[in-house]
Amino acid sequence: MFRHAVTQDIFLRILEIRDAYPLLALINISRQQLREWLPWVDGTSTVQDTENFIRAGLNQFASNNGSQLGIWYRGELAGVLGMHDLNWSDRFTSLGYWLGTPFQGRGIMTQSCRALITILFEEYDLNRVEIQVAADNRKSQAIAERLGFQKEGHRRQAEWLYDHFVDHIVYGLLYNDWKAARNS
Numbered sequence: 001m002f003r004h005a006v007t008q009d010i011f012l013r014i015l016e017i018r019d020a021y022p023l024l025a026l027i028n029i030s031r032q033q034l035r036e037w038l039p040w041v042d043g044t045s046t047v048q049d050t051e052n053f054i055r056a057g058l059n060q061f062a063s064n065n066g067s068q069l070g071i072w073y074r075g076e077l078a079g080v081l082g083m084h085d086l087n088w089s090d091r092f093t094s095l096g097y098w099l100g101t102p103f104q105g106r107g108i109m110t111q112s113c114r115a116l117i118t119i120l121f122e123e124y125d126l127n128r129v130e131i132q133v134a135a136d137n138r139k140s141q142a143i144a145e146r147l148g149f150q151k152e153g154h155r156r157q158a159e160w161l162y163d164h165f166v167d168h169i170v171y172g173l174l175y176n177d178w179k180a181a182r183n184s
Contacts, residue, residue: 081095
């Protein structure tokens with residue numbers, strides 16, 4: 001299985017069924033904050049729900065079509081970093097991420113995304129990585145911008161979030177831009 005050390009304190013690993021209880025516990029303590037931006041929170045209330053999510057991620061990984069990575073900080077599950085639908089012919093993917101409330105503000109997500117993006121460009125030979133963020137989610141936008149993503153567009157009413165639509169900002173990072181930034 002995939003495991004990657006990001007720093008001495010942070011590592012990424014494919015979520016496994018054994019992670020269902022800690023994942024649900026992290027969702028539960030972060031539920032109010034996560035619900036503001038993520039449409040799946042109300043539908044994730046049991047261990048069976050998190051097991052189903054993990055199984056779907058394992059199937060995605062097995063079919064070479066992305067993955068759901070747990071982010072561990074000092075041995076604790078801190079969040080999830082998902083690589084959605086790898087498009088091998090056009091050499092691109094999109095990322096989605098969330099961090100539990102107790103782990104925010106430490107640079108964990110920025111460092112985790114940076115590590116995964118390096119893998120995607122250097123090992124997977126992708127040309128483009130995309131992130132779509134709710135237009136009012138300034139914290140997630142700041143992560144994309146710190147990583148060098150460029151704001152490419154605004155999708156109006158892109159997602160139904162419980163009782164209203166939210167707009168999305170589309171961010172993109174190209175291999176050549178990423179490489180130039182690393183070499184400067």
